[in-house]
Amino acid sequence: MFQVVVKAFSVSLAAPGPRRILLSARHYCEKTPTKVRVSEALSRTELGTNVKVQGWVRSVRPQKTNVFLHVNDGSSLQSLQVVASPELDDPLLTFGSAVEVTGVLKKSPHQRQPVELEAKQIRVVGECNPVDFPFKIKERHSLEYIRQFPHFRCRTNAFSSLLRIRSEATAAIHSYFKDNGFVQIHTPIITSNDCEGAGELFQVEPSGSHIDNENFFSVPAFLTVSGQLHLEVMSGAFSRVYTFGTTFRAENSQTRRHLAEFYMVEAEVSFAQSIEDLTKVMEDMFRSATEHVFAHCVEDVDLFHKHVTPGHRDTVDAMLKNRFPTITYSEAIDILKRSSETFVFPADWGCDLKTEHEKYLVKHCGNIPVFVTDYPYDLKPFYARDNQDHPQHTAAAVDLLVPGVGELCGGSLREERLDLLRARLEEVGLADTYSWYLDLRRFGSVPHGGFGLGFERYLQCILGVESIKDVIPFPRFSRSCVL
Missing domain, CATH: 3.30.930.10 (Bira Bifunctional Protein; Domain 2)
Structure with a gap:
C-alpha cells in the first residue's frame, strides 16, 4: 500500500564556502570567454577561441612541464583534455572534483583528440576525496558494482x-x-x-x-x-x-x-x-x-x-x-x-x-x-x-x-x-x-x-x-x- 504525503516546507541554503581559483602566471586575455559544453568544444573548428568549460575531473596527470586533466560534463562520452602549467596544480584538483576551466582551444598534437584546452584559469567548484569515492580512476567497474551506488x-x-x-x-x-x-x-x-x-x-x-x-x-x-x-x-x-x-x-x-x-x-x-x-x-x-x-x-x-x-x-x-x-x-x-x-x-x-x-x-x-x-x-x-x-x-x-x-x-x-x-x-x-x-x-x-x-x-x-x-x-x- 502506498501513502501519498505532500507537505509544504522551506529550505535555507547557506552560502557556499570559498573555492580556490588557480591562475596562470602567463598573460591571460581579459575578453569574456564563451561558455561551451564539452561536446561543443570537441567539435569546435574555431581554434584560438577563448572558452569556459564546466565539468568533473575524470583524470589528473601532473608532469614537470604540464598538468593534464580530462574534464567531462555529461554531454559526450569523450572527455576534453586540459593542459595547464604546473603552477595550476593543487591538492584540490583530484579525480571526481568539479571544476570550471577557462582557456584557449587549440589543436591537439595527438590523433585521438581533435582539440585540447590550454588552461589559463582553473576554479575548483566542488572538492572530492578520491580515496573515499567509490569509483576509482582507470578502473572499469561492472554494472552490478555501480548499481550499489545509485547516487553516484x-x-x-x-x-x-x-x-x-x-x-x-x-x-x-x-x-x-x-x-x-x-x-x-x-x-x-x-x-x-x-x-x-x-x-x-x-x-x-x-x-x-x-x-x-x-x-x-x-x-x-x-x-x-x-x-x-x-x-x-x-x-x-x-x-x-x-x-x-x-x-x-x-x-x-x-x-x-x-x-x-x-x-x-x-x-x-x-x-x-x-x-x-x-x-x-x-x-x-x-x-x-x-x-x-x-x-x-x-x-x-x-x-x-x-x-x-x-x-x-x-x-x-x-x-x-x-x-x-x-x-x-x-x-x-x-x-x-x-x-x-x-x-x-x-x-x-x-x-x-x-x-x-x-x-x-x-x-x-x-x-x-x-x-x-x-x-x-x-x-x-x-x-x-x-x-x-x-x-x-x-x-x-x-x-x-x-x-x-x-x-x-x-x-x-x-x-x-x-x-x-x-x-x-x-x-x-x-x-x-x-x-x-x-x-x-x-x-x-x-x-x-x-x-x-x-x-x-x-x-x-x-x-x-x-x-x-x-x-x-x-x-x-x-x-x-x-x-
Whole structure:
C-alpha cells in the first residue's frame, strides 16, 4: 500500500564556502570567454577561441612541464583534455572534483583528440576525496558494482552513456509517433481501474489523521498499471493516440526482467481491422527508434557493444535487417513440443508462455524478433477481441518476442461488439465497475486495437544488458526503494 504525503516546507541554503581559483602566471586575455559544453568544444573548428568549460575531473596527470586533466560534463562520452602549467596544480584538483576551466582551444598534437584546452584559469567548484569515492580512476567497474551506488553511478562512463541513449531513445519514440500522426495523451498515474486484471496494484491513500481516507476519492485508487483504457477513451475522438509514462506493478519479483516502477509506451489505433495493423506499428517503431539511436549515439552504443556486451551489435543488426516473422500461438506450442529442449514448465496448449519458451521460439525463428498471435481466449484480459473460433477459442492478441529478453510488446484488437463485451464483463464480475467502458461501445464505437511496449526491456534488447535494473536511473523492485 502506498501513502501519498505532500507537505509544504522551506529550505535555507547557506552560502557556499570559498573555492580556490588557480591562475596562470602567463598573460591571460581579459575578453569574456564563451561558455561551451564539452561536446561543443570537441567539435569546435574555431581554434584560438577563448572558452569556459564546466565539468568533473575524470583524470589528473601532473608532469614537470604540464598538468593534464580530462574534464567531462555529461554531454559526450569523450572527455576534453586540459593542459595547464604546473603552477595550476593543487591538492584540490583530484579525480571526481568539479571544476570550471577557462582557456584557449587549440589543436591537439595527438590523433585521438581533435582539440585540447590550454588552461589559463582553473576554479575548483566542488572538492572530492578520491580515496573515499567509490569509483576509482582507470578502473572499469561492472554494472552490478555501480548499481550499489545509485547516487553516484551517473558519473561512470557506462551509466552516463546509458542515460544519453535512454534520452535519445525517448526522443526517437516521440518523433516516430509525431511523424505518423499520433496524438500524445497524458494518461493519469492515479486511477480507479485495474486494466490488466492481475491484481498487482499499489493502492494510494492520503497520509494524516486529519484526512478521511475513505472519502478522498470516494472509490479505491491505485497507481496505474497501464494507460490503455484511458487511451481507448481518446480513441473515440482521435484515430491514433499514444502515451509514454510511468506504470507500476506490485510484483514480488527479483528477476532481471521485472521492476515495480517502469516506463511504458502505449498506442491505440482506431479503425484497425486486423492484428497486422498493430504489428506494423510495433515493428516500424522498433526499427525507427533503434536506427535513430544508433545514428545519434554512436560512441555510447559502441561502448556497450564493445565493452559491456561484446558481440551484441551483430544480433541487433540482424533484427534490423530482417522482417519480423509471425506465428500463431498454436504453431508456437507445436514448435515447443517438437523441440529436443527440456523445459522447466510444460508447453501445453492453453498454458501461458514462460520466458524459457519465449527465448526458444526467438532462437527457433533465427534469433530475430517474432510475433506470436491468437492466444487462448482465457489467457487474455476482458477487452481482447474474441476470435470466435471453435473449438480452440482464441483472442485477437499478439506479443512481440525479442532476443535476450522475451516479451517486449503485448497488444490486441479490442472487443468493440457490445453484446460480447457485456457478456465477458458479466462473466468476470466487472459489468458494474466498467459500465463507462460499455458506454464507449454504445456511442460511436469503431474497431480498434493497441499495444504496450516496456521501455526498459527495449533498452535491454538493443544494448544487450542483462538486468533491467541497469537501464533505469533509479530501479524500484521488491524490498528495494533506494533514494
